[in-house]
Structure formats: C-alpha cells, structure tokens
Amino acid sequence: MSEIKPEISSTEEKIMEAARKVFLRKGYAGTRTRDITLEAGINHALLNYYFRSKQKLFEAIMQEKIVKFLGNLIPVVNDETTSLEQKIHLVVVNYTEMLLENPDLPIFVLSELQKGNFEAIPIVKVVKDIANSSFFRQVATARPDINPAHFFMTMLGMIIFPFVARPMIELSGLVSHSSFNGMMEERKTLITAWMKTIIHEKPM
Amino acid sequence: MSEIKPEISSTEEKIMEAARKVFLRKGYAGTRTRDITLEAGINHALLNYYFRSKQKLFEAIMQEKIVKFLGNLIPVVNDETTSLEQKIHLVVVNYTEMLLENPDLPIFVLSELQKGNFEAIPIVKVVKDIANSSFFRQVATARPDINPAHFFMTMLGMIIFPFVARPMIELSGLVSHSSFNGMMEERKTLITAWMKTIIHEKPM
DNA sequence: GTCTATAACCTGATAGAC
DNA sequence: GTCTATCAGGTTATAGAC
Numbered sequence: 001m002s003e004i005k006p007e008i009s010s011t012e013e014k015i016m017e018a019a020r021k022v023f024l025r026k027g028y029a030g031t032r033t034r035d036i037t038l039e040a041g042i043n044h045a046l047l048n049y050y051f052r053s054k055q056k057l058f059e060a061i062m063q064e065k066i067v068k069f070l071g072n073l074i075p076v077v078n079d080e081t082t083s084l085e086q087k088i089h090l091v092v093v094n095y096t097e098m099l100l101e102n103p104d105l106p107i108f109v110l111s112e113l114q115k116g117n118f119e120a121i122p123i124v125k126v127v128k129d130i131a132n133s134s135f136f137r138q139v140a141t142a143r144p145d146i147n148p149a150h151f152f153m154t155m156l157g158m159i160i161f162p163f164v165a166r167p168m169i170e171l172s173g174l175v176s177h178s179s180f181n182g183m184m185e186e187r188k189t190l191i192t193a194w195m196k197t198i199i200h201e202k203p204m
Numbered sequence: 205m206s207e208i209k210p211e212i213s214s215t216e217e218k219i220m221e222a223a224r225k226v227f228l229r230k231g232y233a234g235t236r237t238r239d240i241t242l243e244a245g246i247n248h249a250l251l252n253y254y255f256r257s258k259q260k261l262f263e264a265i266m267q268e269k270i271v272k273f274l275g276n277l278i279p280v281v282n283d284e285t286t287s288l289e290q291k292i293h294l295v296v297v298n299y300t301e302m303l304l305e306n307p308d309l310p311i312f313v314l315s316e317l318q319k320g321n322f323e324a325i326p327i328v329k330v331v332k333d334i335a336n337s338s339f340f341r342q343v344a345t346a347r348p349d350i351n352p353a354h355f356f357m358t359m360l361g362m363i364i365f366p367f368v369a370r371p372m373i374e375l376s377g378l379v380s381h382s383s384f385n386g387m388m389e390e391r392k393t394l395i396t397a398w399m400k401t402i403i404h405e406k407p408m
Numbered sequence: 409g410t411c412t413a414t415a416a417c418c419t420g421a422t423a424g425a426c
Numbered sequence: 427g428t429c430t431a432t433c434a435g436g437t438t439a440t441a442g443a444c
Contacts, residue, residue: 011427030233030319033420043429048421050427104318111315113371114308115234120375127376147387149378150394153366161361164368167317171324172331174353183351190354194402201401215409237438247411252439254409 012050014040019061024108028058028117062109062118069109070126072098077135084138088195091135092159096188099163100181106160142199151199158191216254218244223265228312232262232321266313266322273313274330276302281339288342292399295339296363300392303367304385310364346403355403362395 018040022031033054037044051057076082076090099105112118130136130152139148162169162184169175175183222244226235237258241248255261280286280294303309316322334340334356343352366373366388373379379387 009427026319027231027233027315029231030321032418034418044420045422045430046428052421054420107315107318110368110372111231111311114311115230117234120371123372124375127372131376131378146394147390149373149387150391152378153369153373154362154395154398156369157361157363157365158358159361160369161365162357164314165357165360165364167324168314168327168331169353169357171328172335174335174356183353186351187354190350191358193405194358194398197402197405198398201397213409236436238436248438249412249440250410256439258438 009050011042011046014042015047015050015057016060019057020064023058023061024065024104027108028112028115031058033057059118062112063122065105065109066123066126068098068102069105070123070130074126074129074133077130077133080134084135084142084199085196087135087138088155088199089192091155092192092195093188095156095159096184096191099160100184103163103166105163107164110164139199151195154198155191155195158187158194162187213254215246215250218246219251219254219261220264223261224268227262227265228269228308231312232316232319235262263322266316267326269309269313270327270330272302272306273309274327274334278330278333278337281334281337284338288339288346288403289400291339291342292359292403293396295359296396296399297392299360299363300388300395303364304388307367307370309367311368314368343403355399358402359395359399362391362398366391 015036018036022035022039026035031054033047034044036057037047047054047057051060072094073091076087076094079087082090113120131149136148136152139151143151162175162180166180170177170180219240222240226239226243230239235258237251238248240261241251251258251261255264276298277295280291280298283291286294317324335353340352340356343355347355366379366384370384374381374384
C-alpha cells in the first residue's frame with residue numbers, strides 16, 4: 001500500500017515552522033523573508049522555490065492561524081445536545097486553554113485582519129457559522145430583551161482581552177509575567193460564573 | 205503680550221496629521237515615509253528636516269496615542285470623591301465615547317506595544333497610576349475574595365474588545381457596519397449594569 | 409524652510425550552476 | 427532540490443542649491 005498523500009518535504013516544513021514563528025511575532029509588514037530563512041536555517045532561494053512569494057507563504061500561515069483562532073469554538077457552539085450553561089463553561093475553558101498555548105494569536109489575527117494583509121473570504125463561512133449557532137439561539141431564548149451578540153462579544157472580550165493587552169498589563173505591575181498564566185486559570189471559573197449571572201439576571 | 209509658546213509651523217503640523225492617519229492604519233512597519241509626505245502634500249525631504257527620522261516621527265505619534273488610550277481613565281479612577289458605582293459608570297461611558305471617536309486606537313497601540321516598535325518607558329508611570337488608583341482600592345474593599353485586576357481586565361475587555369475585533373464581527377454578519385456604533389451605545393448601559401452585578405454578587 | 413537629486417542600503421525574487 | 431550570485435526596485439536619509 002503506497003502513500004497517497006505525499007510527504008511534506010522536511011525543508012518545506014522547516015520554512016513553515018519558521019514562518020509561523022516570525023510572522024506571529026512581527027506581522028506581515030515587519031517580517032523580512034531573510035528573517036524566516038535564517039530562522040529556518042535554510043538557503044534563501046528555497047523560500048521562493050517552495051512558496052513562490054512572501055505573500056503566498058503568509059497566506060498559508062494565516063489560513064492556519066484563523067482555523068486555530070476560531071475553529072475550536074464551532075463544535076461547542078453548534079452542539080445541539082448541550083445546555084447554554086454547559087456551552088458557556090466549555091467555551092471559556094477550551095478557549096482559555098487554547099490561548100495559554102497561543103498567547104500571541106489574537107493580536108496577530110486581529111491586527112492583520114484590520115490591516116487587510118490577506119484575503120478575508122476564507123474566514124467568512126467560519127464566522128457566519130458561529131453567528132447562526134445553537135449557542136446564539138439559546139441566548140436569544142434566555143434573554144429576548146438583548147441582542148445575543150452583546151453576550152458573545154462580552155464573553156470573548158473577557159477571555160481574550162487580557163492576552164491582547166498583556167504587555168500593558170505587565171508594565172502596570174498589576175500582573176507579573178510569572179503570575180499571568182495562573183491568573184488566566186483563575187479566570188476560567190470567574191468568567192463562567194459571571195456569564196451565567198448576567199444571562200440569568202432579571203430583565204430591567 | 206507676546207506669545208510665549210512658539211506656533212507650530214503649519215508644515216510640521218501637516219506632517220503630524222498625515223502621520224497620525226497613516227501610522228494608525230498601517231502600523232509602523234507597514235508605513236512608508238512617502239505615504240506620509242504624499243498624504244501631507246509636502247516635499248519628502250521635509251519629513252527628515254522636521255523629525256530627523258521615521259522612527260522619531262513615529263515615537264511622537266505613539267506618545268500622543270498612548271495618552272489618548274489611557275489618559276482619560278486616570279482622572280476617573282483616581283477621583284477620591286466618587287463611589288465605585290459612579291466610577292464604573294463614568295469609565296464605561298467616557299471610554300466608549302472615546303473609542304467611538306477613535307475606533308482604530310486599541311488595535312494600533314496594543315499591536316505596536318506587542319511588536320516593541322517604540323520605547324515603552326513613558327507609559328509605565330501612567331499605567332502604574334491606574335494600578336494604584338482609588339478605583340482599585342474600592343474594588344478590593346468590595347470584593348476582598350478576588351484580585352481587583354480581574355474586574356479591571358473584565359471591564360476594559362467588555363468595552364474594548366468589540367472595537368479590536370470589529371472586522372471579524374462585521375464579517376460574521378452579527379453586527380452590520382452601519383449598526384456598529386449604535387450597538388456600542390447600547391453597551392454603555394449593559395456593561396455598567398453587568399459590572400455592578402458581578403461586583404455585588406455574593407462570594408461563592 | 410523648501411526643493412531637486414541622489415546616495416546608501418535593504419528587500420523580494422530569480423537565473424543558472426551543481 | 428539546493429546553492430551562489432545578483433538584479434531590479436523600493437526605502438530612508440542627506441547633500442547642496444535656492
């Protein structure tokens with residue numbers, strides 16, 4: 001039985017891995033292709049041999065990063081078998097854990113999206129799936145008086161914001177570099193409880 | 205009575221104004237000094253005559269933007285005469301209004317800070333003032349069981365996140381471009397109420 | 409202060425040997 | 427597939443005339 005999917009050449013993977021690291025830290029405009037080939041430890045000409053251009057390589061990385069940024073939300077918010085409370089808990093815990101492993105992801109994705117450095121079409125479907133999910137219907141049922149988008153933005157804001165603002169938070173001395181991750185662990189419980197509270201609060 | 209403070213030359217102000225616009229949209233690395241001089245309608249050599257380098261001009265703009273990003277928080281969180289509830293309301297309202305006038309400000313400041321494109325020292329004092337403010341002491345008194353930083357990050361996250369994630373939110377169809385500002389107006393009331401609720405919630 | 413011209417360098421990309 | 431060498435164009439910055 002022969003391999004159907006060809007092995008990705010080790011060189012190609014080395015370039016991808018280096019590109020992930022450098023693009024994530026410096027963004028598209030701030031990255032020099034030489035930074036990537038140096039980081040990858042390969043000859044400069046090979047980048048163009050494998051990916052044709054900086055732009056194409058960036059789009060390959062961006063594709064991956066958007067899937068990572070939004071992908072793990074979809075199975076949770078679309079699950080028709082779980083309650084709203086269960087979904088809140090799962091989103092908060094899963095998303096926080098993903099961010100603890102990829103702390104620079106949100107600022108990268110959101111900033112590149114704002115700058116328009118790539119073709120946004122591939123993410124439209126993903127993001128629309130979330131907007132039409134079971135989660136949104138459950139929120140709308142629980143609180144017909146408030147646009148469900150408010151709760152969703154609030155939940156994601158509570159989860160994501162500390163990661164986006166991390167440099168500023170650490171400069172303030174509010175949270176030290178070494179205690180940041182521990183605080184994010186604490187927030188899993190806090191945010192879950194807060195979201196339940198504000199959703200079940202009696203309409204004014 | 206003669207002017208003590210010399211007038212800023214019209215050319216210098218034209219360059220600053222163009223730089224504000226271009227840096228904010230494209231970031232430091234994505235900006236070409238020619239974009240700025242073209243936008244300003246002035247000769248290219250004048251940028252270096254007035255500001256010596258792209259880097260120095262950027263630092264002048266960044267200084268302004270950080271003051272705008274954090275400055276209007278300080279008088280509110282440091283006011284010893286207001287209650288915690290009043291401070292929450294004032295922060296939410298004032299900050300939302302500032303963001304409605306400067307929607308690209310957070311992603312710009314936070315992304316440049318993450319990339320380390322400027323000297324961060326000037327903001328340390330500002331950010332420490334907030335961390336040691338009356339607001340923080342009042343939160344600590346109201347909820348000795350939870351690190352006050354959690355409430356602060358939560359409040360700012362609820363306010364700022366929609367602006368940072370705006371491109372993605374609009375792609376999702378959750379909020380249309382034309383209804384975004386209206387939703388942010390709605391959030392003033394919602395966030396104020398939510399913050400009061402979670403602070404006064406009985407400790408578990 | 410403002411302009412033209414250009415220096416000095418950097419960057420992405422490719423040609424062509426191996 | 428990988429390498430060396432190099433090009434073409436872009437970018438910041440400055441010299442020097444007005």
